[in-house]
Amino acid sequence: MSTELSPRATEIADHTKQLLAAGGYHGFSYADVSKRVHIGKPSIHHHFPSKADLVLAVVARHREQTRDGLAALDQHFEDPLARLTAYTDYWAECIREGTSPMCICAMLAAESPMVPADIADQVRAYFQDLTAWLVTVLERGQATGQFRFSGTASVEAQTFMSMVHGAMLTARALNDAESFQAISRTAIRQLSVPT
Amino acid sequence: MSTELSPRATEIADHTKQLLAAGGYHGFSYADVSKRVHIGKPSIHHHFPSKADLVLAVVARHREQTRDGLAALDQHFEDPLARLTAYTDYWAECIREGTSPMCICAMLAAESPMVPADIADQVRAYFQDLTAWLVTVLERGQATGQFRFSGTASVEAQTFMSMVHGAMLTARALNDAESFQAISRTAIRQLSVPT
DNA sequence: AGGTGTCAATCTACTAGTTGGTCGGCTGGG
DNA sequence: CCCAGCCGACCAACTAGTAGATTGACACCT
Numbered sequence: 001m002s003t004e005l006s007p008r009a010t011e012i013a014d015h016t017k018q019l020l021a022a023g024g025y026h027g028f029s030y031a032d033v034s035k036r037v038h039i040g041k042p043s044i045h046h047h048f049p050s051k052a053d054l055v056l057a058v059v060a061r062h063r064e065q066t067r068d069g070l071a072a073l074d075q076h077f078e079d080p081l082a083r084l085t086a087y088t089d090y091w092a093e094c095i096r097e098g099t100s101p102m103c104i105c106a107m108l109a110a111e112s113p114m115v116p117a118d119i120a121d122q123v124r125a126y127f128q129d130l131t132a133w134l135v136t137v138l139e140r141g142q143a144t145g146q147f148r149f150s151g152t153a154s155v156e157a158q159t160f161m162s163m164v165h166g167a168m169l170t171a172r173a174l175n176d177a178e179s180f181q182a183i184s185r186t187a188i189r190q191l192s193v194p195t
Numbered sequence: 196m197s198t199e200l201s202p203r204a205t206e207i208a209d210h211t212k213q214l215l216a217a218g219g220y221h222g223f224s225y226a227d228v229s230k231r232v233h234i235g236k237p238s239i240h241h242h243f244p245s246k247a248d249l250v251l252a253v254v255a256r257h258r259e260q261t262r263d264g265l266a267a268l269d270q271h272f273e274d275p276l277a278r279l280t281a282y283t284d285y286w287a288e289c290i291r292e293g294t295s296p297m298c299i300c301a302m303l304a305a306e307s308p309m310v311p312a313d314i315a316d317q318v319r320a321y322f323q324d325l326t327a328w329l330v331t332v333l334e335r336g337q338a339t340g341q342f343r344f345s346g347t348a349s350v351e352a353q354t355f356m357s358m359v360h361g362a363m364l365t366a367r368a369l370n371d372a373e374s375f376q377a378i379s380r381t382a383i384r385q386l387s388v389p390t
Numbered sequence: 391a392g393g394t395g396t397c398a399a400t401c402t403a404c405t406a407g408t409t410g411g412t413c414g415g416c417t418g419g420g
Numbered sequence: 421c422c423c424a425g426c427c428g429a430c431c432a433a434c435t436a437g438t439a440g441a442t443t444g445a446c447a448c449c450t
Contacts, residue, residue, distance in 0.1 A: 008399075023309030026221035029435065043400055045437065102305070106361075109368035110297070110305045114218035120370075127368040150389075151381050158365055158374060159358065159381040166301075166361025170353055173304035173322040175315075179353060186346050186354040190385045194345075203425080224409060235427050240411065242425090 005057070009047045012037055016058050020104045024111050025055060025119070052116040055108075059122045062104055063129065070133050080141030081192065088164065088184035095168070096177045106165040131157045138191070148193045156191070163187045200252070204242045207232055211253050215299045220250060220310050247311040250303075254317045257299055258324065265328050275336030276387065283359065283379035290363070291372045301360040326352045333386070343388045351386070358382045 005013060015036040019028035030051065034041040048054035069090070077083045094100045105126040112120045134157035141147030149156045167183040200208060210231040214223035225246065229236040243249035264285070272278045289295045300321040307315045329352035336342030344351045362378040 006398085023221065023306055024219060026218065027306060027309045030437085031434075039399095040401055041436090042402090042438080046399065049437090051436065101308075105368070106364055107305055109364040110302055111219055111222060112367045112370075113296075114222045120368075123368050124370065127365060149381075150384055151377075155377050155381050159362075159378045159385075162361030162365045162378050163354065163358040163382075164361065165364050166357030166359065167354075169301055169304045169360050169364075170322060170357045172307045173300070173315075173318050175307075175319065182346075182350050183354045183357050186344075186350050187358075189345055190354075201424090225411085226408075234425095236410090237412080237428085238426050244411085246410065 005061075006047070008037075008039075008043075009057075012039075012044055012047055012054070013058050013061055016054055017062065017100065017104060020055065020058060020107060021100050021102045024107045025115050026111065052119060056116075056119055056122060059104065059108065059119060059126070063122065063126050066126070067129065079146075080137050080144060081146050081188070083137050084141075084160075084188055084191075088181075088188065091164065091168070092181040092184065095171055095180050101177075102168050102172065103165065106168055109165075127161070130161055134160055141191070146193060147191045149191060160187060160191070200256075201242070203232075203234075204252075207234075207239055207242055207249070208253050208256055211249055212257065212295065212299060215250065215253060215302060216295050216297045219302045219306050220314070221306065247314060251311075251314050251317060254299065254303065254314060254321070258317065258321050261321070262324065274341075275332050275339060276341050276383070278332050279336075279355075279383055279386075283376075283383065286359065286363070287376040287379065290366055290375050296372075297363050297367065298360065301363055304360075322356070325356055329355055336386070341388060342386045344386060355382060355386070 012033060016028070016033055019032055019036075022028070030041050030044055033044055033054075037044070044054070048057060070087075073083060073086050073090075077086055091103070095102070105123050108115055108119060108123045109127070112123060115123075131154065135153045138147055138149070138153045138157055138160075142149070142153070151159075164184065164187075167180045167187075170183060171177055171180040207228060211223070211228055214227055214231075217223070225236050225239055228239055228249075232239070239249070243252060265282075268278060268281050268285075272281055286298070290297070300318050303310055303314060303318045304322070307318060310318075326349070330348045333342055333344070333348045333352055333355070337344070337348070346354075359379065359382075362375045362382075365378060366372055366375040
């Protein structure tokens, strides 16, 4: 099911993900990747024929990792509020530590008019996956009476997702990793029924 | 005060802004600009010595335009809720019509680690300007009893701003301009006291 | 056990095209 | 005369991508 990648290919994909998070599709080159992996430039073409192939593989991996991560999160937490908080806390740590300081799909969404179409399709699918998960969390929270919102769960989920991705932009613009956490907490509080 | 630009320089800046909105700093070249303005590539260097100069000028212009736009909006509307709605409606139309389908500062914020430092500084200033304006609107709305929120006005403003920029990403990713409007309305509703 | 074919992985050397940027000269209007 | 505006020609560096040769590990057959 999940496309198996050789160890080297995995290494290349991981470094590409970092470069992608830093500067987007047009912000890195094969030379950048080859320098980081300590490998010749043509060797990268051996593993991933074209740049589009490489980035596509990275995005596909990111979708899998996200799907697995959310599933694991669902197993650890029953409570909808705890799930939502765990999700934003995960990103807060990524941003604070500097490991993946930004979601690559948010990055590619911004560039989406200037990116190969099949990559844009994967990015759209990621946004739909994430929205779907948020819908289940929000609906469950509405059922337990922890969340209250007026619109459909779908639009409410899109709003929350937008806030998370926007908070990544804000944290970057202000060069202040902590603001992501503050913004996320506020967004969750807005959904929560006052205790 | 505002850096006067010659007609040609203005034309160049306007086209650059479009290209910037489409693909970000690394997503366009001098050749792209020269093709659109129907002018030689070196002529652009005559008006803006380097790419950094060009983009810096475009961002500075965008800051001015935003400042003027928000001031005009403040004059037209007294009501805080009306101001907030007018602000998101403005962007909703830009996105729907295709004129500036995305805020260039949101774009550059994403790329900010890979962009010349003085441009990143301007982008940060834009985010601070916008936050400051939102703070005044939110505080006024809190005073009139139209808005209710639990955190500080500053964090609440950052949250709203993040939601707007994130909604631009979502609209792009889903390739659905209408979703921006739906998300914005939801965000405003979350702030509003139920009537 | 020894030879042989296959194949992934890597390299050096190269391509054609693009990048941001420079230089010197041509124009037309004040 | 001067000077802003513009252009053709050029540059070094970089872009994604290719060609061809060299490794070394594994499998298969005798």
